Amino acid sequence: MMLAPTSSAEEIIAHLRAAGSAENIAGMAAFGIETGAALGVSSAALRHVARQVKKDHGRAGALWRSGVREARILAVYTADPRxxxxxxxxxxxxxxxxxxxxxxxxxxxxxxxxxxxxxxxxxxxxxxxxxxxxxxxxxxxxxxxxxxxxxxxxxxxxxxxxxxxxxxxxxxxxxxxxxxxxxxxxxxxxxxxxxxxxxxxxxxxxxxxxxxxxxxxxxxxxxxxxxxxxxx
The missing domain is CATH 1.25.10.10 (Leucine-rich Repeat Variant)
Structure with missing residues (x-):
């Protein structure tokens, strides 16, 4: 599924939930990553999603506030430092x-x-x-x-x-x-x-x-x- 640059935070999180895996979560835990709010989406997949949805600082704030591990990383990737x-x-x-x-x-x-x-x-x-x-x-x-x-x-x-x-x-x-x-x-x-x-x-x-x-x-x-x- 392709995400558009206009995708909402809710749409992006739904996409992440569908892409996650328990196997990835186990692998993250082995590296000391906090997995309590993780969906199990790989870093490579998150970078791919970030390229699709582009930067949107307001949406990045909503992604961060979700508390979901992958959404927070995407928030950082798509926030505007300016x-x-x-x-x-x-x-x-x-x-x-x-x-x-x-x-x-x-x-x-x-x-x-x-x-x-x-x-x-x-x-x-x-x-x-x-x-x-x-x-x-x-x-x-x-x-x-x-x-x-x-x-x-x-x-x-x-x-x-x-x-x-x-x-x-x-x-x-x-x-x-x-x-x-x-x-x-x-x-x-x-x-x-x-x-x-x-x-x-x-x-x-x-x-x-x-x-x-x-x-x-x-x-x-x-x-x-x-x-x-x-x-x-």
Whole structure:
């Protein structure tokens, strides 16, 4: 069934319900995805639906409010970052309950250039997935904001360091991700990020050591050093 760009949120959700499968839901659960509100539609299928229905920010809001996992991912894919306002972004952030939705939303919020406000706000939030969103945005910004000066990305390193002791699985992995992406952004970013990674690796906190050691391993790899033009 083809969906038109004018399809309503209700029509899209009905299409998703018909396309889902219990087998896909089981596979998602195995990757730590929250499946309580999942229909079992693959990521590839969701991207295909997004191409069919195009962007519509008002409809994206309705898709998000449904609470359905696939509808929320489609909401992110079809929202317009140019009109994404801070109050709405905060509501979406507060609703997050799965790492994959968080990581997808990070792309939208950085594209909307709301990261300067939302990263510190989300990092200060004690909720696991809201805090993860802060570091997912840092990782996304490090990769995609290519015209941003390196200094603006390096400015997030103190936040990475200060939250490196949060032992919750989805936070520590995002903190590690942010640190690695900063270090891989450029030769100028590599040294400061590696210095933080080495400091964490030598510390007493178990979570911080894991984050640091993993980041050191990647940032000192031949592949990364060669790509950045760094000599041994």
């Amino acid at each position: 009109v994404m306002a801070l109050p709405e972004a905060r509501r979406w952030a507060a609703d997050c309950n799965s790492w994959e939705v968080v990581d997808t939303l990070a792309d939208l919020l950085v594209a909307a250039r709301l990261e300067q406000v939302l990263i510190p706000e989300c990092a200060a939030d004690e909720r696991e997935f809201v805090r993860r969103l802060a570091f997912a945005m840092i990782a996304t910004a490090a990769v995609h904001l290519k015209k941003e000066p390196d200094a603006a990305i390096l400015a997030w390193l103190p936040l990475v360091e200060s939250h490196a002791s949060d032992g919750r699985n989805f936070v520590k992995k995002a903190v590690n991700w942010a640190l690695r992406q900063i270090g891989k952004r450029s030769a100028d970013c590599h040294g400061p990020a590696l210095a933080i990674a080495e400091k964490l690796a030598a510390g007493e906190d178990r979570t911080a050591r894991w984050i640091g050691n993993d980041a050191v391993r990647e940032l000192t790899s031949e592949k990364v050093r060669n790509r950045l033009g760094l000599s041994r």
